[in-house]
Amino acid sequence: MSVVREFTKGLYKQNPVFKQALGLCPTLAVSNSVESALGMGVAVTFVLLCSNSIISLIHKIVPAKIRIPIYIVVIATFVTIVDLSMAGFLPALHKTLGIFVPLIVVNCIILGRAEAFAGKNGIGLSIVDGLGMGIGFTIALLLLGTLREFMGNGSFMGIPVMNPGFEPVLIMILPPGAFLTIGFVLGFFNWLENKRAK
Amino acid sequence: MDKKYFVSSSPHIYAQDSIPKIMYTVILTLVPAAIGSIYFFGLRALWIIAIAAVSAVATEALLQIMMKRPVTVYDGSAILTGILLAYNVAPSVPLWLPAVGSFFAIAVGKMVFGGLGHNPMNPALLGRAFLLASWPTHMTIFSAAVPKGGTVSGIDAITTATPLNVLKAAQEVLRHPQNFSPAQKMEASEAIGQLYDSLRELFIGRIGGCIGETSTLLLLIGAAFLMYKRYIGWKIPFTYVGTVALLSWIFGGADGLFSGNPIFHVLSGGLILGAFYMATDMVTTPITFAGRVYFGVGCGVITVVIRQFGGYPEGVSYSILLMNLLTPLLDRWTRPRVFGGKKTG
Amino acid sequence: MKELCKLGGLLMLITTIAASALAGIYNVTKPRIEAQKALQLERALTIALPSAPREAIFPVQDEDVILYYVGYKTPEKKELIGYAFVSHGSGYSSVIETMVGVDTLGNILGMKVLNQVETPGLGTKVEEIRHGDDAPWFTQQFIARPAGQVAVDKDGGDIQSITGATISSRALTKSVVAAYEKLLADKAKPN
Numbered sequence: 209m210s211v212v213r214e215f216t217k218g219l220y221k222q223n224p225v226f227k228q229a230l231g232l233c234p235t236l237a238v239s240n241s242v243e244s245a246l247g248m249g250v251a252v253t254f255v256l257l258c259s260n261s262i263i264s265l266i267h268k269i270v271p272a273k274i275r276i277p278i279y280i281v282v283i284a285t286f287v288t289i290v291d292l293s294m295a296g297f298l299p300a301l302h303k304t305l306g307i308f309v310p311l312i313v314v315n316c317i318i319l320g321r322a323e324a325f326a327g328k329n330g331i332g333l334s335i336v337d338g339l340g341m342g343i344g345f346t347i348a349l350l351l352l353g354t355l356r357e358f359m360g361n362g363s364f365m366g367i368p369v370m371n372p373g374f375e376p377v378l379i380m381i382l383p384p385g386a387f388l389t390i391g392f393v394l395g396f397f398n399w400l401e402n403k404r405a406k
Numbered sequence: 407m408d409k410k411y412f413v414s415s416s417p418h419i420y421a422q423d424s425i426p427k428i429m430y431t432v433i434l435t436l437v438p439a440a441i442g443s444i445y446f447f448g449l450r451a452l453w454i455i456a457i458a459a460v461s462a463v464a465t466e467a468l469l470q471i472m473m474k475r476p477v478t479v480y481d482g483s484a485i486l487t488g489i490l491l492a493y494n495v496a497p498s499v500p501l502w503l504p505a506v507g508s509f510f511a512i513a514v515g516k517m518v519f520g521g522l523g524h525n526p527m528n529p530a531l532l533g534r535a536f537l538l539a540s541w542p543t544h545m546t547i548f549s550a551a552v553p554k555g556g557t558v559s560g561i562d563a564i565t566t567a568t569p570l571n572v573l574k575a576a577q578e579v580l581r582h583p584q585n586f587s588p589a590q591k592m593e594a595s596e597a598i599g600q601l602y603d604s605l606r607e608l609f610i611g612r613i614g615g616c617i618g619e620t621s622t623l624l625l626l627i628g629a630a631f632l633m634y635k636r637y638i639g640w641k642i643p644f645t646y647v648g649t650v651a652l653l654s655w656i657f658g659g660a661d662g663l664f665s666g667n668p669i670f671h672v673l674s675g676g677l678i679l680g681a682f683y684m685a686t687d688m689v690t691t692p693i694t695f696a697g698r699v700y701f702g703v704g705c706g707v708i709t710v711v712i713r714q715f716g717g718y719p720e721g722v723s724y725s726i727l728l729m730n731l732l733t734p735l736l737d738r739w740t741r742p743r744v745f746g747g748k749k750t751g
Numbered sequence: 752m753k754e755l756c757k758l759g760g761l762l763m764l765i766t767t768i769a770a771s772a773l774a775g776i777y778n779v780t781k782p783r784i785e786a787q788k789a790l791q792l793e794r795a796l797t798i799a800l801p802s803a804p805r806e807a808i809f810p811v812q813d814e815d816v817i818l819y820y821v822g823y824k825t826p827e828k829k830e831l832i833g834y835a836f837v838s839h840g841s842g843y844s845s846v847i848e849t850m851v852g853v854d855t856l857g858n859i860l861g862m863k864v865l866n867q868v869e870t871p872g873l874g875t876k877v878e879e880i881r882h883g884d885d886a887p888w889f890t891q892q893f894i895a896r897p898a899g900q901v902a903v904d905k906d907g908g909d910i911q912s913i914t915g916a917t918i919s920s921r922a923l924t925k926s927v928v929a930a931y932e933k934l935l936a937d938k939a940k941p942n
Contacts, residue, residue, distance in 0.1 A: 240871065266765075274758050278765050285769040289776050296783030299791070361872065378872045379539040388514065542873065543915040575905075590907070717843070717918065 214333050218340030224317045225348035225390075226397045231317040234308050235349060236386040242365045245353030246346070247301045251290050251309060253342025256318050258286045260338035263326040279322045280313070287312045317345060352389050356380045425522070428637055428688075429482030435628030436489055436683070442611055442621040446553035447497035451617045455492040458504035462488030465512040475521070483522050487511050490530035493618025493679060494723065495537065499544045507533040527730040528690050531723045538723075548614045568614045569601055569674045570719040576601075580660035598660065601670060608673040619676035629682035638686040641698040642705075646681040647672055649706025657714050677709065680722035690730040696740040697733075704729045791865075796820060798863040798886075799835040799852030808835065811937070818937045822852070833860055836934045840926025842867060842919040843874050849890070851927055853898045853934070862890040864923070874919035889913060889920070898931035 224230045234252070238244045262282050270278050291309045294302040302309065312318065321341055326334040357363055360380030362370035370376075379385050443451040466484040470477045488508045495504055511533025516525045538545045548568050579594035607613050611621025618625075632638045651668035658666025671677070685691060685705055692701050705725045712721025796808050803822030810817045824830035833854040840847045845868035852860040864878045864887070877889050884891075892910050893901055902908025903924050905917055912920035 269761075271758060271761070274762055277762060281762075281766055281769050285773060288773050292776055292780040292784070296780040296787065299787045375541060375544075376872065377540045378542070379536060381871045382539060384539065391518075546915065 211333065211336055215336045215340040218337065218342075218344035219347065220344070222341075223344040223348060224320075224341055225345060226394065228317075228320075229394070230320055231315045231345060232390070234311065234315060235345075235352065236383070236390060238305055238308050239349050239352035239356055239386060239389075240360065240381040241304075241357045242350065242353040244301070244304045245349035247294075247298070247305055248308065249342070249346025249349045251294070251305075252312055252315060252317065252345050253339070255283065255286045255290060255312055256321060256338040256342040256345075257335060259283045259318055260321055260326040260334040261331050263322045264329060264331045264334035267327045275327065276319075279319060279327075283318050283322070284313045317341060352386070352393065355389050355393075356385055360385055423637075425483065426481045429486050431635060431637060432632060432683070433482060433486055433489060435631050436486075436493070436618070438624040438627050439493070439618045439621055439679075440489075442624040443493075443497070443617045446611060446620065447617065451497050453501060454495065454497065454499065454504045454617060455489055457501055458492035458495075458508045459485045459488035461505040461508035462491070462512050465509045466517065469513060469517045470521075473517075478522070481522065484512055487516070487529045487533075490618075490683060491533045494530065494534040494616050494676065495545065496548050496615075497617050498547065503537060503541065503544055507537045510536045523689055525689060526733070527727050528684050528687050531684055531727050531730075534723050535727060553612050553614060553620065568719065569604070569608065569670075570713065572597055573601055573670075573674075574713075574719040577660050595660075602667050605669055605673060608670070613674075615674075616676060619679040622673050622678045625678045625682060629678075632682075638682065639698060641695065642685045642691060642702040643681040645699050645702030646685055646705045646709075647677065649703045650677060650709050653706065653710040654713070657710065671710075671713070675713075675720045676722040680726055681705075684723075685726050685729075690733060692733050692736040692740065694737060694740040694742065697736040700736050700740070701729050701733065704732065795850040795863040795865055796822075796835055796852075799850045799861045800833055801852075801861050803832045807832075813937075813940075819934050831855060834934060834938075836930050837865065838923075838926040838930030840922035840924075840929075842869050842922040843916070844869055847877065847919065847923050847926065849923060849926065851893075851898065851930065853931065857898050857931065859893045859896055859898050859901070859927075862893050862927075864890065867919075869916070869919045873913065873916040876913045876916060877919055877923055889923075893924075893927065898927055899935075901927055 218224065220226075222228060225232070225235050231252070234248055238248045259279070259282050263279055266278070266282075267275070287310060290312070291302075294305075294309060321338060325337045329337070354364065357365075358369070359377045360382070362368055362374045362376045377385075380389065440452070440455055443455075462484040463479050467477055467479045470479070488504075488511075491507050491511055492504050495507065511529040514536075515527060515529030515532035516522065519525045534545075548571075576594035576597045579590055580598075583591055604613070608620075609622050611624065613620050629638065629643070633640060651672050654666045654671035655668040656663055656666065658668070658671055681702075685702065692698050705722075708725035708728055709721045712718055712724060718724075793805055797805060800808060800820075800822035803824065804826065806826040807823040807828070808820050809823075809828070810820050812818065819834050819836040821834055822832040824832055833852055835850060835852040838849045838851055840849075846866070847864065847869070848866040850863045850865055852862070854860055867875065867877060869875050869877065878887050879889065880887050896909070900908075901910055901924050903910045903912040903917070903920050905912055906921065906924075908924070910920070910924050
């Protein structure tokens with residue numbers, strides 16, 4: 209049972225973006241289209257999965273004093289792997305995501321999961337946790353990306369879905385649109401939570 | 407509220423003017439400018455003003471009902487926001503634009519923060535900033551905005567740009583003469599000369615621009631009444647306009663320092679509307695004497711920086727928004743010392 | 752002291768493993784990344800000089816810096832078609848890089864924007880391909896015009912600037928003129 213729980217907690221109950229407000233920098237920066245949101249989400253999920261499994265394997269031999277540098281080295285290694293393979297195989301996506309791929313290293317979700325979960329649990333649960341959190345992060349990015357691309361560009365995955373007369377709300381795909389959208393989305397989830405608590 | 411048992415901290419002097427009275431007076435003083443804009447730009451201006459105001463009121467009422475708050479749309483503040491927003495768009499915009507702008511101004515600029523008195527920024531200007539970022543093509547094209555008996559630019563040959571646009575383009579030519587032909591340079595300096603000769607048109611408002619910003623004369627009539635009633639102070643508008651005049655004189659000319667035309671810069675664009683009606687908003691501006699002076703000077707500096715060195719020809723709305731955000735800091739910084747108390751930083 | 756050595760040693764061990772893993776990945780991906788870059792350049796060159804086959808376009812270098820490319824009809828350097836060069840112009844929020852091809856008289860044969868990070872929805876329209884077209888309409892306007900004299904309509908030229916993005920349009924147009932003048936200067940230099 210606990211396997212299912214560890215997986216599903218990341219999707220909604222402890223969603224890294226909506227509930228823990230972690231990793232907001234990439235969330236704000238690359239959610240201006242569904243395509244880049246998906247690319248970022250998959251990249252983060254991959255890094256999270258790999259770093260969680262390695263860290264859960266080595267945490268017993270890692271002394272507490274130097275665990276942070278070691279965790280960061282592990283994370284940075286996987287991020288560089290993602291960066292290089294993306295440049296080689298998906299150059300267009302790599303160009304759109306730009307600096308935000310290397311910046312996954314400092315995404316607090318990844319170090320946060322390493323510290324809070326993988327450093328204390330076995331490999332099986334850590335993989336499940338990483339997968340759940342990564343998918344939760346991807347869902348959050350996709351939600352923002354869908355809203356912003358729809359409003360700011362009138363399209364979904366680059367395919368126009370509005371009639372040609374629609375004049376898109378350009379601000380939504382510009383940086384202020386990211387803040388507006390995440391503000392309202394977080395407000396909505398808090399409202400939902402309050403309502404449920406009553 | 408039962409005012410008999412009104413308990414509050416000092417000061418205890420109580421103004422008799424209620425919010426609705428102030429708001430409706432301000433709206434009344436904006437009527438001359440509205441009539442002027444209808445005269446200059448035609449009935450379309452009236453439509454835009456009406457749509458913006460109705461949309462603002464409807465948004466506020468709707469949100470207050472949705473959030474189960476007392477409905478306070480009768481206090482006039484939403485109408486005022488709508489009118490000021492309408493004054494900040496070009497007369498040629500499609501009619502849905504002011505409606506969307508008012509919705510954003512009220513919903514995001516005001517209600518999200520808790521309604522009147524809690525908004526950190528001027529909602530009308532926030533609405534304008536939203537419109538400018540979202541539909542820049544509608545917001546920056548004044549080609550259809552030829553006022554009755556005048557031209558958009560004040561120059562007979564050029565009708566497609568506002569005076570500040572023409573000035574900016576002409577200055578660009580004169581500042582980088584190596585990139586342009588002699589004929590273009592001649593044209594540019596002629597354009598600047600003609601602009602400086604059209605000050606009377608600028609003062610009356612027979613010039614292109616946003617609906618309510620063009621007529622300095624009509625705006626000043628309203629503002630004078632507000633000052634007489636002491637609804638707006640003199641510190642912010644005067645320091646604001648003064649700073650713009652001084653800095654435009656120093657940096658505004660194409661022939662080096664001290665060659666600018668301060669009167670042209672004061673009369674063109676949205677400076678008068680902004681200085682007297684938006685930079686004096688009670689909620690979003692400082693309350694202390696020194697704070698207001700700093701506020702006005704700050705607005706002036708940012709306006710001139712944007713006009714002279716920025717990407718946009720006009721910077722009034724952004725300068726006020728930026729200074730709005732500094733208001734809490736200015737208030738804290740300039741808090742008067744308690745009499746006899748220790749001097750603190 | 753003993754602990755310090757132990758911790759340092761462990762850290763070194765981990766970083767060594769990480770470094771070797773990365774070295775392996777780098778070696779695997781390096782040819783792919785370079786192939787992608789070359790492919791991009793190749794595509795841009797075929798757009799800039801459409802009538803020259805890829806094997807007949809040669810870079811002209813000054814030490815390691817590529818100054819411009821020369822295109823011929825055949826790989827044996829027969830029948831000069833024209834030149835291709837990269838122009839750089841400071842736009843609204845980025846440097847717009849464009850590959851431009853010209854014939855021997857300086858008339859533009861083809862253009863392709865290589866890099867730009869302009870405002871989405873406005874300045875990015877320099878690369879916009881309208882529905883039904885197969886090339887970006889903005890750069891298509893340049894074709895057959897003299898590269899030394901192109902100018903946007905706001906500056907009295909014939910290039911229709913993008914609505915709401917005059918700065919990007921003007922930057923790209925001016926960069927073409929400047930880069931063409933540089934090409935003439937480079938060509939005059941003895942190699």
